[in-house]
Amino acid sequence: MEKIPGIRDIHDAAKRIKPFIHRTPVLTSSAVNALVQAELFFKCENFQKTGAFKARGALNAVFSLSEKECARGVATHSSGNHAAALAYAAGLRGMQAHIVMPENAPLIKQKAVRGYGGAITFCRPTLEARETTLQQIVNDTGAVFIHPYNDYRIITGQGTAALELLEAKNNLDMVLTPVGGGGLTSGSALAVKAFSPKTKMIAVEPENADDAFRSFTAGHLIPSVNPKTIADGLLTSLGDKTFPIIQKYCDAIVTVREEEIVDAMRLIWERMKIIVEPSSAVPLAAVLNGKIEAAGKRIGLIVSGGNTELDKLPWR
Amino acid sequence: MEKIPGIRDIHDAAKRIKPFIHRTPVLTSSAVNALVQAELFFKCENFQKTGAFKARGALNAVFSLSEKECARGVATHSSGNHAAALAYAAGLRGMQAHIVMPENAPLIKQKAVRGYGGAITFCRPTLEARETTLQQIVNDTGAVFIHPYNDYRIITGQGTAALELLEAKNNLDMVLTPVGGGGLTSGSALAVKAFSPKTKMIAVEPENADDAFRSFTAGHLIPSVNPKTIADGLLTSLGDKTFPIIQKYCDAIVTVREEEIVDAMRLIWERMKIIVEPSSAVPLAAVLNGKIEAAGKRIGLIVSGGNTELDKLPWR
Numbered sequence: 001m002e003k004i005p006g007i008r009d010i011h012d013a014a015k016r017i018k019p020f021i022h023r024t025p026v027l028t029s030s031a032v033n034a035l036v037q038a039e040l041f042f043k044c045e046n047f048q049k050t051g052a053f054k055a056r057g058a059l060n061a062v063f064s065l066s067e068k069e070c071a072r073g074v075a076t077h078s079s080g081n082h083a084a085a086l087a088y089a090a091g092l093r094g095m096q097a098h099i100v101m102p103e104n105a106p107l108i109k110q111k112a113v114r115g116y117g118g119a120i121t122f123c124r125p126t127l128e129a130r131e132t133t134l135q136q137i138v139n140d141t142g143a144v145f146i147h148p149y150n151d152y153r154i155i156t157g158q159g160t161a162a163l164e165l166l167e168a169k170n171n172l173d174m175v176l177t178p179v180g181g182g183g184l185t186s187g188s189a190l191a192v193k194a195f196s197p198k199t200k201m202i203a204v205e206p207e208n209a210d211d212a213f214r215s216f217t218a219g220h221l222i223p224s225v226n227p228k229t230i231a232d233g234l235l236t237s238l239g240d241k242t243f244p245i246i247q248k249y250c251d252a253i254v255t256v257r258e259e260e261i262v263d264a265m266r267l268i269w270e271r272m273k274i275i276v277e278p279s280s281a282v283p284l285a286a287v288l289n290g291k292i293e294a295a296g297k298r299i300g301l302i303v304s305g306g307n308t309e310l311d312k313l314p315w316r
Numbered sequence: 317m318e319k320i321p322g323i324r325d326i327h328d329a330a331k332r333i334k335p336f337i338h339r340t341p342v343l344t345s346s347a348v349n350a351l352v353q354a355e356l357f358f359k360c361e362n363f364q365k366t367g368a369f370k371a372r373g374a375l376n377a378v379f380s381l382s383e384k385e386c387a388r389g390v391a392t393h394s395s396g397n398h399a400a401a402l403a404y405a406a407g408l409r410g411m412q413a414h415i416v417m418p419e420n421a422p423l424i425k426q427k428a429v430r431g432y433g434g435a436i437t438f439c440r441p442t443l444e445a446r447e448t449t450l451q452q453i454v455n456d457t458g459a460v461f462i463h464p465y466n467d468y469r470i471i472t473g474q475g476t477a478a479l480e481l482l483e484a485k486n487n488l489d490m491v492l493t494p495v496g497g498g499g500l501t502s503g504s505a506l507a508v509k510a511f512s513p514k515t516k517m518i519a520v521e522p523e524n525a526d527d528a529f530r531s532f533t534a535g536h537l538i539p540s541v542n543p544k545t546i547a548d549g550l551l552t553s554l555g556d557k558t559f560p561i562i563q564k565y566c567d568a569i570v571t572v573r574e575e576e577i578v579d580a581m582r583l584i585w586e587r588m589k590i591i592v593e594p595s596s597a598v599p600l601a602a603v604l605n606g607k608i609e610a611a612g613k614r615i616g617l618i619v620s621g622g623n624t625e626l627d628k629l630p631w632r
Contacts, residue, residue, distance in 0.1 A: 273622035275589040306589035
């Protein structure tokens with residue numbers, strides 16, 4: 001599947017991963033709706049297996065492998081949700097997952113990977129160290145590298161969340177996703193434009209890690225350099241597979257400030273009684289702060305995950 | 317309705333309040349199930365209107381009033397979820413709610429009551445001051461006093477949560493509720509024993525506020541004196557209407573320690589990604605700490621609410 005995938009690939013992914021994922025609920029809040037004078041539909045991937053949408057892509061990639069590839073295992077570098085998701089998916093297929101993590105990765109993320117049976121190799125916390133360590137593992141074990149987002153199997157897997165949202169709620173005026181490396185956004189954009197062409201597809205990004213916004217505007221990839229944002233799932237930059245899809249199918253990319261993300265996150269916790277990680281609050285931050293014309297609209301928001309450190313809440 | 321109510325009264329309550337409440341979801345967690353080797357079904361009243369099951373009882377009481385009573389308004393004393401619930405219910409029926417609150421009541425609770433249009437009268441933080449202030453308001457306005465739990469309209473309203481749980485999940489071996497004043501527990505016990513007689517009904521109480529446990533064991537009411545527990549919804553003692561129902565229909569009352577409540581609360585937040593208040597974690601604490609024979613059982617747990625101060629989390 002090396003040409004740009006289509007809706008059929010997303011339907012195939014949905015079928016492939018169905019036994020292993022939750023069809024997550026779409027929640028609404030009359031209090032939040034009243035506040036923004038719009039109808040918001042939150043697709044709650046914080047309730048997904050492994051606590052994030054990443055399970056979808058990882059499962060689709062792992063269950064797309066041939067039997068022969070299976071015997072070799074999979075490998076990736078990640079300190080976040082993709083690491084746990086890949087370990088989870090590999091475990092279900094009875095194969096080994098090798099995860100390269102920086103030595104300063106949060107204990108809770110290490111524990112999650114180990115809990116799903118993944119084998120962790122630590123490295124120094126630089127991109128170079130991650131890549132050379134990963135290459136070493138691939139050389140030694142023959143494991144198949146599964147990139148966190150720049151991979152069509154991952155992209156189509158992530159697109160299944162938006163597909164479920166569109167199946168559950170019709171006539172959405174727009175769908176919003178947070179954007180980091182662009183796996184969720186490109187998959188969602190493919191699903192939205194095929195399933196409901198008149199629905200606008202908008203990605204929302206932290207101003208402090210705005211490579212997608214700048215790349216989209218410039219028309220060519222401009223990676224972020226050392227971005228810093230509370231939305232730690234969105235530090236990565238678009239890749240050469242996610243960017244063209246986003247460029248073609250997204251209607252807009254808007255950015256939000258750090259304090260807007262924190263306020264939106266707190267609002268979700270307080271009013272909706274669900275735990276979401278900072279990255280998940282980024283789309284709502286755009287609605288709350290007038291970055292999007294929301295009044296009177298029906299808006300779907302993909303809540304990306306719920307894995308956050310309860311001992312380090314950003315409003316303290 | 318001054319004889320002990322029955323399942324028909326709970327069905328009537330369910331019909332009466334249906335337009336104004338959420339039919340809350342029943343969530344499961346494979347991680348938590350694996351930990352306790354049982355199947356747990358969480359009836360999520362933290363997602364209920366006003367953030368707690370209390371909306372059910374308050375709505376049933378308010379919508380049971382005659383037109384004449386309506387004109388007089390309702391009144392109660394509460395610093396907790398009943399205050400907001402009564403203000404919410406009264407607002408929906410277009411009548412005034414007078415809420416007596418201690419002057420040290422949390423700002424967030426005051427805000428909730430005002431947000432629903434309730435009128436707050438402050439008093440000193442003693443039971444005596446609460447009662448005399450309330451009496452004064454009733455004398456002045458003619459408002460109908462709606463007790464937080466010792467009232468059959470409240471009891472049958474609260475019973476609708478267990479009814480929904482039993483309708484959604486059959487063959488439960490037991491249903492667990494937290495117990496404070498006993499409104500939720502007595503209503504649930506009535507529903508459970510009528511709807512599914514072989515299902516055991518068990519109440520769980522903080523050891524630090526164990527009047528229900530002691531009263532149940534002694535066979536007569538023994539109120540708590542100045543109890544202190546993190547489960548601030550469970551400080552109240554049983555009343556003369558809730559106790560006889562609990563005595564007749566509960567199979568057991570067990571107690572849990574403070575640190576067991578905090579650990580259970582954190583487990584729910586971390587694994588289930590939902591925000592629950594400490595009182596809501598009390599039933600799970602009993603399962604986690606072997607207070608109940610849970611292995612292999614199908615267990616329903618009523619999650620009472622999600623109103624907790626995000627700036628004062630108990631594990632910090």
